[in-house]
Amino acid sequence: MRFFRNSLPVFAFAVALSVPVAAGEINSNLQIEPGQTFDLGGGQEGGFAVTGRNTGPVAVVVMGKLPDAQPVMRGTVAPGAAVDARFAPGEMALLRNTSGTQTARLTLKISGDTSSLGMSYSANP
Numbered sequence: 641m642r643f644f645r646n647s648l649p650v651f652a653f654a655v656a657l658s659v660p661v662a663a664g665e666i667n668s669n670l671q672i673e674p675g676q677t678f679d680l681g682g683g684q685e686g687g688f689a690v691t692g693r694n695t696g697p698v699a700v701v702v703m704g705k706l707p708d709a710q711p712v713m714r715g716t717v718a719p720g721a722a723v724d725a726r727f728a729p730g731e732m733a734l735l736r737n738t739s740g741t742q743t744a745r746l747t748l749k750i751s752g753d754t755s756s757l758g759m760s761y762s763a764n765p
Contacts, residue, residue, distance in 0.1 A: 666750040672700065672737040672761070679760045682707070682732035686753025690733055691724045696745030703734040717746075729753070736764055 672678050681688060682705070694700055694717045702725050703711040711734055717723045723746070727733050737744040750757070 664751060664754050666748075666754050666757075668748050668750070670735070670746045670748055672735060672744040672746075674737060674742060675740050675764050676737055676761050677764055678735040679758070679762055680733040680735065680750070681727060681757045683730055683758070684753050684756045685729055687726060687728050687731070688733075688750060688752035688754060688757065689724070689726045690735075690748055690750050691722070692746055692748035693722050694719055694744070694746050696743065698737060698739040698742045698744050700744050700746060701734075701736040701738055703736065704728075705732045705734055706730060723748075 670678060680690070690702075697719055699719065700717045700723075702714040702717060702723060704714055704725075704727055705711040706728070707730055714725050715723075716738070725733065735744075735746070
């Protein structure tokens with residue numbers, strides 16, 4: 641994962657079902673509510689990449705999780721920073737809002753094997 645100074649990170653994925661999918665690419669403005677994690681993928685046949693910027697006021701932790709394994713920390717995307725993370729076939733991307741009071745926002749491009757990516761939210765542990 642690469643992080644860049646002077647970049648604004650925002651994750652805004654308002655409604656997963658309304659995200660347009662075109663040619664293996666998903667563009668989204670993702671929002672992650674306080675105390676929540678956005679779960680992307682898991683079980684897909686191919687790998688995928690998540691790139692974009694944190695445009696919100698709080699940091700977002702990025703983790704990868706393979707089936708039957710514990711999540712592995714990939715990095716933290718500070719407000720204004722960019723994210724560039726790759727995930728293996730079957731791996732899930734976990735994007736965790738670090739705040740218990742503020743909504744996280746990101747602009748994202750998800751590319752690669754996007755045809756069967758599941759999308760949901762879960763409570764932070």
